[in-house]
Amino acid sequence: MTELDLLYTDIEDDLRNVVRAVLAAHCDPGAVTALYDGDRSLVASLWKSVAVDLGLAGLLIPEDRGGAGASAREAAVVLEELGRFVAPVPFLTSAVVATTLLLGTDGPLLGQLAAGERTAALVTPFSTCAHGTFPTVSLGPDGLTGSITSVAGALEADVLMVPAEGPDGVAVYAVPADRAEITPVISLDMTRQLADITFDAVAGEQVVLHGESAVRRALEAGTALLASEQYGVARWCLDETVGYLKERRQFGRVVGGFQAIKHRLADLYTAVESANAAARYAAATLAADDADATVAAAVAQAFCGDLAVLAGEEAVQLHGGMGMTWEHPAHLYLKRAKADQIAFGTGGAHRSRLAELVDIPGPR
Amino acid sequence: MTVDELRRTIEEFLAAHDPATTERLEFLRARYDAGLAWVYFPPGHGGLGLSPARQLEVDRAFAAAGAPDNNPEGNGIGLGMAAPTILAYGTDEQKRRFLRPLWTGEEIWCQLFSEPGAGSDLANVSTRAVRDGEDWIVDGQKVWTSGAHLAQFAILLARTDTGVPKHRGMTYFLCDMTDAGVEVRPLRQITGEAEFNEVFLTGVRIPDAQRLGGEGEGWRVANTTLNTERVAIGGRASDRESGIVGVVTETWRAHPDRRTAELHDRLLRLWVDAEVGRITGMRLRQKLAQGRPGPEGAAMKLTFARVAQQLSGLELEILGEEGLRYSDWTMVRPDRVDFNARDAGYRYLRAKGNSIEGGTSEILRNIVAERILGLPPESRADKDRPWNEVAR
Numbered sequence: 097m098t099e100l101d102l103l104y105t106d107i108e109d110d111l112r113n114v115v116r117a118v119l120a121a122h123c124d125p126g127a128v129t130a131l132y133d134g135d136r137s138l139v140a141s142l143w144k145s146v147a148v149d150l151g152l153a154g155l156l157i158p159e160d161r162g163g164a165g166a167s168a169r170e171a172a173v174v175l176e177e178l179g180r181f182v183a184p185v186p187f188l189t190s191a192v193v194a195t196t197l198l199l200g201t202d203g204p205l206l207g208q209l210a211a212g213e214r215t216a217a218l219v220t221p222f223s224t225c226a227h228g229t230f231p232t233v234s235l236g237p238d239g240l241t242g243s244i245t246s247v248a249g250a251l252e253a254d255v256l257m258v259p260a261e262g263p264d265g266v267a268v269y270a271v272p273a274d275r276a277e278i279t280p281v282i283s284l285d286m287t288r289q290l291a292d293i294t295f296d297a298v299a300g301e302q303v304v305l306h307g308e309s310a311v312r313r314a315l316e317a318g319t320a321l322l323a324s325e326q327y328g329v330a331r332w333c334l335d336e337t338v339g340y341l342k343e344r345r346q347f348g349r350v351v352g353g354f355q356a357i358k359h360r361l362a363d364l365y366t367a368v369e370s371a372n373a374a375a376r377y378a379a380a381t382l383a384a385d386d387a388d389a390t391v392a393a394a395v396a397q398a399f400c401g402d403l404a405v406l407a408g409e410e411a412v413q414l415h416g417g418m419g420m421t422w423e424h425p426a427h428l429y430l431k432r433a434k435a436d437q438i439a440f441g442t443g444g445a446h447r448s449r450l451a452e453l454v455d456i457p458g459p460r
Numbered sequence: 461m462t463v464d465e466l467r468r469t470i471e472e473f474l475a476a477h478d479p480a481t482t483e484r485l486e487f488l489r490a491r492y493d494a495g496l497a498w499v500y501f502p503p504g505h506g507g508l509g510l511s512p513a514r515q516l517e518v519d520r521a522f523a524a525a526g527a528p529d530n531n532p533e534g535n536g537i538g539l540g541m542a543a544p545t546i547l548a549y550g551t552d553e554q555k556r557r558f559l560r561p562l563w564t565g566e567e568i569w570c571q572l573f574s575e576p577g578a579g580s581d582l583a584n585v586s587t588r589a590v591r592d593g594e595d596w597i598v599d600g601q602k603v604w605t606s607g608a609h610l611a612q613f614a615i616l617l618a619r620t621d622t623g624v625p626k627h628r629g630m631t632y633f634l635c636d637m638t639d640a641g642v643e644v645r646p647l648r649q650i651t652g653e654a655e656f657n658e659v660f661l662t663g664v665r666i667p668d669a670q671r672l673g674g675e676g677e678g679w680r681v682a683n684t685t686l687n688t689e690r691v692a693i694g695g696r697a698s699d700r701e702s703g704i705v706g707v708v709t710e711t712w713r714a715h716p717d718r719r720t721a722e723l724h725d726r727l728l729r730l731w732v733d734a735e736v737g738r739i740t741g742m743r744l745r746q747k748l749a750q751g752r753p754g755p756e757g758a759a760m761k762l763t764f765a766r767v768a769q770q771l772s773g774l775e776l777e778i779l780g781e782e783g784l785r786y787s788d789w790t791m792v793r794p795d796r797v798d799f800n801a802r803d804a805g806y807r808y809l810r811a812k813g814n815s816i817e818g819g820t821s822e823i824l825r826n827i828v829a830e831r832i833l834g835l836p837p838e839s840r841a842d843k844d845r846p847w848n849e850v851a852r
Contacts, residue, residue, distance in 0.1 A: 099513055102743040338833050353836030358829035365828055366759040373740040395739075398732045447728040454700075456709060456728060459719040 100380040102373060108173045115152070115174055118145050119181040125425040128182055131286045136184075139252060143185045146178075147212035153191050154210030156199070162210035168317070172324035172379035179328025182428045184287040189249025190215045192321050194257050197268065197314035201303050205255065205270060216270075217249035218257045218314055219293055225441025226315035226393075227449050235262035238297040240269060248439070250278055250291040258300060259307050266307035269300030285435035287428060316393055319440040320382045323375035323396035329433050330368045330400075330407035333426070337361070337411045357414070364410055371400045391453050398446040404433035461510055463517070469508075470496060470521045479527040488530055488564040491522075497530075497563045500749070501547060505559050511749035513742075530565045533796045537607065538562045538569030542615050542634075544688040549632070549673040549681050558613070558634065570611035572602040572635060572659060573682065577852060579604075580823045582617070582686075583626045583679055584842075584852065587661060589618035589633065596620075596633065596671070598641075598664040604817070608644045608657040610795055611637045616666075617682050620675055622848040629847050630678030634670040641665070651809045652789040655797055689818050690757030698738055704768050704807065705734035707800050708775045718778050727778075730771050737763045755831040758824040765814035765821055772811040775804045 104112070122145050127138040147153035155171050157163025164170075171192055178187055190209065194216035198206050208214040223246065224230045233242030240260050250256065256271045277294040304310045338361055341352030351357060378396035381389040408430035412419035419426045437443065451458055461469075473494050477487055491497055492506045499514050501507025523529070532539055539562070546558055561567040578584040587600025598618055608614070614635040621629035635642075641664035646654035673681040701709055712719070712727055737760070744760055776783035786805040799807050815821040829835045842850040 099516070099742060099746070101746065102739070103746050338835070342835065350836050355826070355838065358833075358835050359822070359825040361833055361835065362759070362825035362828035363762070365833060366762050369756070369759055370736045370740045370763065373743040374736045376743065377739045395732055395735050398728075399736045444725075447725070447732065450732065451724070451728055454731070456712060456724070456731060457716075457719070458724045459721055460716070 100377065100384060100386065102376040102380060104173065105169075108170060111170055112173050112177055114150060115146070115177040116180075118150060119177060119183055123181045123183050125428065128184060128287055128428055129422065129425065131184055131289070136251075136289075139184050142183060143215070143252060144212070146183070146185050146187060147191070147215070151212070152187065153212040153215070155191060156195050157206055157210040162207040164210075167383035168321060168379045169376075169383045172321055172375065175321055175324040176328035176331070176375075179325035179432070180332045182287045182329065182332075182425075182432050184289075186215055186217065186249040186252040188318060188322065188325065189217050189288075190253065193218050193314045193318040194249070194253075196317040197257055197310050198303065200310070203303065205303065214255055215249075215253050216255045216257055217247065217253035218259075218311065219244045219247050219250065220259065220311065220315070221246040222248035222288075222290060222435075222439050223441070224315060225445045225449070226312050226319050228441065228445065230259065230311065230315075232259045232261040232266055233295050235260040235267070235269075236297065239299045240271065240295045241297050243292065243294040245292045246281060246290045247293055248288055248290055250293055251280055251289055256293070257303070258295065259311050260300075264305075266311070267302050268304035268307040268310060270303045271295065271298055271300035275299070283435070285431045287432055288435065315440060316390070317382060319397050319446075320378040320389065320393035322436060322440055323371070323378050323393075323400040326400040326404035326433065326436050327368070327371045327375045329429050329436070330371055330404045333404075333407035333411035333429050333433075334361070334364055334368050336426070337364075337414050340415060360410065360414070364407060367403050368407060371403045374399045391450065394446040394449045394453065397440065398443045398450065401437040401443050401446075405430075405437050408433040461508060466499075466508075466510070466514065466517065467521065469494075470518065474522075474525050474527070479525055484528045485564060485566070487528055489560070491527075492560050492563050496522075498543070501559075505547065505555050506563050512745050513749055530563055531796070533798055534610075535562070535565050535568050536797070537571050537611075537615075538567070538613075541571060541685045541689045542569040542613070545615065545632075545681060545685045546634075546672065548684050553669070554634070554672065562613075567612040568607060568610050570605050570608045570614045570637065571685075572605060572608075572614045572616040572661075573685075574604045575601060576603055580820055582682070583630065584847075585617050585619055585630060586852075587616075587618045588622075589620050589631060589666070591620075591668075592665075594668050596631075596666045596668065598633070598635070598661050598666060600661050602659040602661070603647070603656075605644075605657045605659045606655055606797070606817075607795075608637065608659050609646065609793055613637060614659075615672075615685060617678050619847065620678075623846050624676070625844050626842060626847045626850070627679045628676055630682070631675050632672045632678040632681040633666050634672055635661075635664065635666055636670075639664045639666075646791075646793055648791050650812060651806055653792045653794055655794055686819065687754065687757055690761040690824070698741070700735060700738065702738070703734075704771045704799060704811070705731060707807070708771045708778070711775055711778055711804070715778060718780055723774070723778055726774055730767060730774060733763070733767045734771065737767055755827050758819065758827045759832070761818060762821055762824050762828070765811075768811045768814050772804070772807040776808050779804055 122142050154163030155166045159165040220230045233240045254273050258269045258271050259266050260269050275298040279292045281290040283290045344351045374396040378392040381392040411426045418424045477490050495508040497506035499508045499510040499518050500512040502509050575585050589596040589598045614637050616633040616635040619629050620631040641662045643660040645658045647656045647658055648654045787803040830837050
């Protein structure tokens with residue numbers, strides 16, 4: 097029995113450097129902040145750089161279907177960097193969740209996703225836990241009808257993956273986005289803006305027959321890999337805060353030299369390193385299709401979700417008044433972290449799941 | 461060496477030394493000589509030069525075959541601290557003399573570092589070692605010495621030059637605990653037992669051949685010990701629910717009547733913390749396979765101490781009425797520290813030491829902040845001043 101490797105390979109380091117360079121050049125915090133005032137001009141061009149120019153849209157898609165044939169480990173590295181820049185691109189929703197949903201299917205859609213020609217989104221609330229219930233639209237003789245709220249990635253998608261309840265249970269239909277009524281929602285995290293979606297007797301193509309397990313598998317991949325994004329968010333918060341406190345002077349000395357501050361940062365570092373390990377383990381078990389993947393994903397979410405919020409809160413607090421300003425990017429990270437904590441189920445939901453998985457039953 | 465090759469090596473060894481019929485010590489010595497003791501040590505010194513990450517497979521294979529172990533809890537300081545330091549700084553002669561009986565448990569080790577005036581400020585030790593021909597003569601007092609009453613040898617930090625700043629005037633020795641000048645007195649502690657000792661050193665004679673590292677190099681050598689100590693405490697290879705988390709979770713499973721929603725949530729949170737700690741330890745060991753322990757072990761130990769203390773406290777609450785009782789306050793001198801062999805009250809009290817021994821959590825936070833994050837050091841009044849000119 098050999099342990100799963102939790103370190104980064106040279107190839108993963110190279111991938112990180114390339115993604116980081118592109119984001120450093122094209123994902124300016126000022127342009128990200130502008131999303132909150134309705135200027136979404138950054139999104140399409142940045143997604144083209146990431147999806148097409150870097151070819152990352154097809155990272156999880158096999159080479160014979162036009163993708164890169166990489167694993168969850170590489171996708172996790174990409175998400176760490178996207179988190180570090182709070183990048184407003186639909187990598188998680190399209191290249192991870194929707195792609196995982198489609199991996200077993202035939203048809204041209206997967207190849208189009210791989211090439212970055214099309215972008216997809218699974219139509220479930222972003223808060224859906226892979227092990228909970230999820231709403232569906234209904235399938236009638238004249239098509240799909242119903243509404244789903246708080247969907248992530250829909251505003252960037254041109255094809256929607258819609259779970260629909262029909263006579264044979266849940267199936268997933270591909271629906272061109274322009275057939276649906278998509279209403280943007282003012283979101284806590286505008287770097288991943290949500291939308292409410294209504295279908296009024298629209299036609300779709302059935303892409304997955306046994307939809308329930310496929311949807312859960314896709315959400316499970318999202319759950320496992322979201323932890324890497326949360327780690328990236330937390331890492332930025334730690335690095336930026338430490339950097340600031342090495343420069344900032346009060347009472348005639350560097351603020352980062354006060355022991356009360358040093359100890360808080362040491363604790364934060366310890367937790368961020370732990371989050372890195374938990375996220376790597378979740379990605380490694382997913383990549384290896386390891387039997388421990390379900391537990392690993394729940395552990396990673398239960399830990400990394402709360403940790404990223406703590407890191408965001410510490411970044412705001414320790415930047416003092418500056419941390420409260422619109423001008424400083426700390427708020428972008430806090431908002432992303434808090435939204436990510438709820439995404440795919442809260443920490444509490446994942447702990448409840450663990451209670452079953454590892455036999456720690458609650459009171460009767 | 462591939463997984464299969466290692467497995468074959470172990471199988472061949474077990475075929476040649478049937479654990480059921482081979483005498484224990486003979487078996488352990490043979491295992492050492494075959495390089496299957498600590499496989500990440502170099503060949504000739506109990507290892508095969510493999511990565512530390514491979515050790516768990518080896519230990520599991522031996523355990524599964526019913527092989528005797530080397531009583532790792534009984535010689536934790538020897539295995540966890542003395543051995544890696546001897547490996548890093550010892551001469552060939554020292555490695556040959558000390559590592560084999562250390563691993564087999566024929567010689568137990570303790571650590572003569574802390575003193576009444578040098579705990580967290582370890583570089584302040586005042587135990588003196590004075591050169592006398594081929595020997596050193598040592599005088600002083602040490603404290604918090606676990607297992608000193610059982611040990612044949614000790615790693616010892618002593619001052620050999622009082623005229624230079626404190627970090628530069630210390631030297632590291634391998635001290636024979638059976639020397640007539642060594643007096644060990646038990647120190648009763650919070651649990652009622654005396655796991656620790658005070659050790660009085662009076663004219664103890666140590667041959668220069670038992671100096672580890674250069675004269676005045678003691679601080680550097682001691683840091684190797686301390687870093688490996690933290691890794692040993694915080695980052696040992698383990699299965700899920702090993703250690704205290706497994707004990708408390710079993711207590712939970714065994715007491716359905718004691719379950720409340722509040723206890724359930726706290727247990728699940730700590731279970732997650734413990735599991736993440738385990739995974740972090742796994743990753744740390746994989747990192748260390750590429751180099752010597754750095755300050756990262758300090759972060760691991762912080763987590764380990766916090767989680768162990770919170771879990772052991774939670775266990776008493778889960779037990780309720782039973783948690784009000786205590787097994788035994790009789791003063792005994794245990795020959796090993798085994799948290800899980802005694803009751804929950806003992807675990808709760810003993811775990812208080814986790815954030816003190818091997819570096820207090822406060823000192824470890826300074827280490828993380830200064831050596832990893834690069835934040836400014838604490839101001840030190842004795843910096844750059846000769847040791848004998850500093851008030852103490």
